[in-house]
Amino acid sequence: MDMKILKNISLLLLFAMTINTAQAQKKLVWSDEFNYTGLPDSTKWGYDVGGHGWGNNELQFYTKAQAKNARVEGGHLVVEAHKEAKDARDYTSARLVSKNKGDWKYGRIEVKAKLPQGRGIWPAVWMLPTEWKYGGWPASGEIDIMEFVGYQPDSVHGTVHTKAFNHSIGTQKGKGLKFDDLSTAFHVYAIDWSADKIDFFVDDKHYLTFKNTGKGSDEWPFDQAFHLILNIAVGGNWGGKMGIDSTVYPQRMLVDYVRVYQ
Numbered sequence: 259m260d261m262k263i264l265k266n267i268s269l270l271l272l273f274a275m276t277i278n279t280a281q282a283q284k285k286l287v288w289s290d291e292f293n294y295t296g297l298p299d300s301t302k303w304g305y306d307v308g309g310h311g312w313g314n315n316e317l318q319f320y321t322k323a324q325a326k327n328a329r330v331e332g333g334h335l336v337v338e339a340h341k342e343a344k345d346a347r348d349y350t351s352a353r354l355v356s357k358n359k360g361d362w363k364y365g366r367i368e369v370k371a372k373l374p375q376g377r378g379i380w381p382a383v384w385m386l387p388t389e390w391k392y393g394g395w396p397a398s399g400e401i402d403i404m405e406f407v408g409y410q411p412d413s414v415h416g417t418v419h420t421k422a423f424n425h426s427i428g429t430q431k432g433k434g435l436k437f438d439d440l441s442t443a444f445h446v447y448a449i450d451w452s453a454d455k456i457d458f459f460v461d462d463k464h465y466l467t468f469k470n471t472g473k474g475s476d477e478w479p480f481d482q483a484f485h486l487i488l489n490i491a492v493g494g495n496w497g498g499k500m501g502i503d504s505t506v507y508p509q510r511m512l513v514d515y516v517r518v519y520q
Contacts (some may be wrong), residue, residue: 307353370445372444
């Protein structure tokens with residue numbers, strides 16, 4: 259075999275071993291395997307509720323403890339958006355949060371999920387600060403482990419927002435990856451977060467690093483506890499940029515597991 263090919267194979271094997279070793283050094287501290295049936299475990303999940311647009315002109319109303327929008331069945335968490343009127347909104351959905359039930363400073367967060375599809379859909383796996391140590395958004399930060407917009411069915415995105423780096427001023431730090439099966443297969447979306455950096459992965463493929471510059475909280479507010487959010491939005495500034503196909507509903511995001519290692 260060609261020596262150059264052998265060298266490349268060796269480097270790939272070494273990289274895989276490094277990832278596995280890093281994971282092995284961390285301990286599982288919080289998880290939901292969704293091996294039950296009914297509403298999401300109330301000791302691990304709460305709900306953000308309402309239909310005020312959520313700062314992005316979104317069109318859904320997020321319900322609380324409604325099985326139609328959030329339930330566990332068949333070994334998966336189902337987050338489901340429906341086209342139905344509620345409180346002057348034309349869609350319902352769910353936004354599950356681990357706030358005050360699962361809050362972490364640093365660690366590896368993994369979510370295995372299969373995504374919905376259709377123009378106008380906007381699912382996300384992301385994190386917000388629990389105490390907002392440096393003030394309101396974006397000063398205290400936001401970590402988007404996975405975002406997907408239906409008009410780009412072959413792409414997922416990882417993004418970091420801070421006071422210095424955020425989409426409202428066009429300086430956000432992020433990157434996308436292309437797949438042809440985001441809505442038909444499960445993928446593992448993850449971050450590995452330390453005091454020095456946040457690494458982003460899909461299926462253990464590292465594709466983005468956001469580093470602590472040491473220049474203070476405007477650039478690095480990630481020295482505080484954050485909680486996890488799982489949701490499907492409808493429309494909005496990004497999700498609805500190319501309009502909404504109202505004929506595709508209901509649409510669901512399936513989550514196989516959530517695991518946090520420290």
